[in-house]
Amino acid sequence: MxxxxxxxxxxxxxxxxxxxxxxxxxxxxxxxxxxxxxxxxxxxxxxxxxxxxxxxxxxxxxxxxxxxxxxxxxxxxxxxxxxxxxxTTNLTNFFREKQHFDYMVQNAIPELIAAGHTNLELWSAGCSSGEEPYTLSVVMQEYLRNNPGKLSDYSILATDISSRVLEKAMNAVYPMESVADISLDLKKKYFLKSKDKEAALVRIKPELRNKVSFQRLNFMDSSYPVPNTKHIIFCRNVLIYFDKPTQEAVIRKLVSHLVPGGYLFLGHSETIFGMDLPLKTVAPTSFKKI
Ligand SMILES: C[S@@+](CC[C@H](N)C(=O)[O-])C[C@H]1O[C@@H](n2cnc3c(N)ncnc32)[C@H](O)[C@@H]1O
CATH class of the missing domain: 1.10.155.10 (Chemotaxis receptor methyltransferase CheR, N-terminal domain)
Structure with a gap:
């Protein structure tokens, strides 16, 4: 043509x-x-x-x-x-699949604290433009506020193969409409409105941004340059694009970066069915390392 x-x-x-x-x-x-x-x-x-x-x-x-x-x-x-x-397909949004964040607050974090982990390391693997790691940062800040003295600190590693989305994520500026479903209280606490009213943009506040570090990482690499001390890994809506053997190989590598008793969250249509992995299902698409 x-x-x-x-x-x-x-x-x-x-x-x-x-x-x-x-x-x-x-x-x-x-x-x-x-x-x-x-x-x-x-x-x-x-x-x-x-x-x-x-x-x-x-x-x-x-x-x-x-x-x-x-x-x-x-x-x-x-x-x-x-x-x-x-x-690459980079579709994402704040608080996507909210049940995972609820499970984290109600079950995963209290259990990790009970097991002696008070400085939590999280990993948003396949983070796209940053909505997922910043949602995790909101959830962790809220946990710290609502449960004084329980956690000492937290950090979030966010990785993706696409340099374009990583740049957007590091910039942390989003259209106002992308936070429309977030409560006014959370918006006031964690988002800055652009001074230019016409622009209709928001930016993540520095105290949330400072907890997140970004890195380019390809899941196809034979090993990942990430410490094996992660407590919670989110790898959602990424594996769906891979074939089954590749999915299993990637999950195996991700799980090797979790501490025993750490948690892995996958996307709503992703499964570990038929895979031989050191994980037990604790809620839909939510797993604990054995
Ligand atoms: C659909 S987004 C999911 C974003 C977020 N996790 C969520 O659930 O909203 C999938 C992301 O996986 C990334 N991705 C695809 N293949 C990858 C690979 N081989 N290594 C690392 N990231 C990859 C894409 O660049 C994209 O940003």
């Missing part, structure tokens, strides 16, 4: 279509290096998302793009990261 037309004297050329063979090269690369399954049905989505990269590079042919992205060297590495940025 290569087409060109004249617009205000400037030649505009639309990027071409992604052929089956070209799609397979990209799909194989993504499945092997990122873990995300890429069946043929995703061809149109991949084509439209990558067309933006071709435009940015002023290319019109996917063959040129494939040669560029897989050429090797620093330029190619940079483009691989940008390609991953556009091919």
């Amino acid at each position: 290569s087409e060109s037309n004249k617009n205000s004297g400037k030649l505009i050329v639309s990027p071409s279509e992604l052929s089956e063979d070209q799609f397979n090269q990209i799909a194989d690369f993504i499945q092997t290096n990122v873990g995300i399954k890429m069946p043929e049905q995703k061809r149109v989505m991949v084509q439209s998302r990558l067309q933006a990269r071709l435009k940015a590079l002023e290319m019109t042919d996917f063959n040129d793009y494939i040669n560029y992205v897989f050429a090797g060297g620093p330029q190619s590495e940079e483009e691989i990261a940008l390609m991953i940025n556009v091919l």
Whole structure:
């Protein structure tokens, strides 16, 4: 569908279509290096998302793009990261699947405290643009306020493969509508309104932000540069994009970073059914390390 037309004297050329063979090269690369399954049905989505990269590079042919992205060297590495940025799905929101945060407050944190853990280390693995780790930070701050003397402190590690979402997360600025369902009390305590009323933005307050550190991490790596001292890991709505053996391998690695008695929370449609892991189910999609 290569087409060109004249617009205000400037030649505009639309990027071409992604052929089956070209799609397979990209799909194989993504499945092997990122873990995300890429069946043929995703061809149109991949084509439209990558067309933006071709435009940015002023290319019109996917063959040129494939040669560029897989050429090797620093330029190619940079483009691989940008390609991953556009091919990952980053949908998230504050207090998503709220039952996990309720379980944390009512069960997981009291049990960890009872077992002698008072400085809690949390990990939001696949954190996207930061709504999940900042929700965890709100929950922990509230726990500290409501239970004085029970916890000494907490910290949250937040990781993702996409540099684009990590940048957004570190910026911690969100549209006002993304906090519409959060209570006024929590909004007042933990969110700053933009001074520019027209902008309709909020920013996470520094006392919450300071507890969260961000790191780029690919679940496909053979090991993760993360201490084995985590008490709570959230890895939600990530594994759903991987095949079963990859899911099991990733969960096994994540669990190795939990202390005994630590907790793992998965997304609502993710399961460990049929996997041989040192975990027991304590609530739907909520697990405790044995
Ligand atoms: C749909 S979001 C989920 C965000 C959040 N956990 C939630 O449940 O709202 C999935 C995230 O997983 C990340 N992701 C996908 N493949 C990954 C990989 N191989 N390693 C690390 N993160 C990955 C994506 O970049 C994306 O930000």
